Amino acid sequence: MNSFLTSGLxxxxxWVVVGLTFGGAVLAVFPRKIVYNVLGLIVCLSGVAGLFLYLGSFFLALMQLLIYVGAICVAIVFAIMLSPPLHLEVPKRRMGKVVLSAGASGVFFVAIAAVIWKTVWHPAAERGADWSIVTIGHLLLTRYDLVFELISLVLLVAIIGAILTTGFSRRLSS
Incomplete structure (x- = not known):
């Protein structure tokens, strides 16, 4: 009797998590207001994290909540809040800024390409590494914790950059 009750629960x-996921997906697609779409996306992605929990993958559920709900959806909300209204006129681009940004992008691309080209790559199977979710989670939170923290720092810099950009564009438009 007790196992039947537990199984039923x-x-x-x-089914509640599946309903939450599908309900969030519907809310993410059909409303005409973008804030409701983002809220629906948050609910849907939280439901997917619940499905990962149901499947016994606690690490994937936590990463789903941290990365997609906590970072991506919050970045989308910030982008919505900080974007100027569509009825305002967009200022013209200055050619000097375009050339400077294209040059900086080119230098960055050449540097990354050089690093990729000069690195000696070894297939993971040759090293005999265990690439299970448990091992990856353990490595991310112990050996590669600096990289994990740098990702959050990059997100913070992107949010601060969006806030500063919005402040400058609002000063230019007024």
Missing amino acids: IHAAF
Whole structure:
């Protein structure tokens, strides 16, 4: 009797999470207001994290919440909040800035291409490494924790850059 009740609760929780996921997907697609679309995306991605929990993959569920719900959706909300209204006229681009940004992008591309070209790549199978989710999660939070933190720093710099850009564009338009 007790296992039947537990099994029923597990199945009910599964169907609630599936309903949450599909409901969030519908809310992400059909409303005409973009804020409701983003909220629907957050609900849908949270439901996907619940499905990962149901499948026993706690690491993927946590990464789903941290990366997609916590970072991507928050960045989308910031982009919506900080974008200027569509009825305002966009200032013309200055050719000096375009050339400077194209040059900086070219230098960055050449540097990355040189690093990729000069690196000696070894297939993972030759090293005999274990590439399970548990191992990747352990490596991300121990050996490669600096890289993990740098990703969050890059997101922070992007958000600060968006805020500064919005402040400059609002001063130019007024």
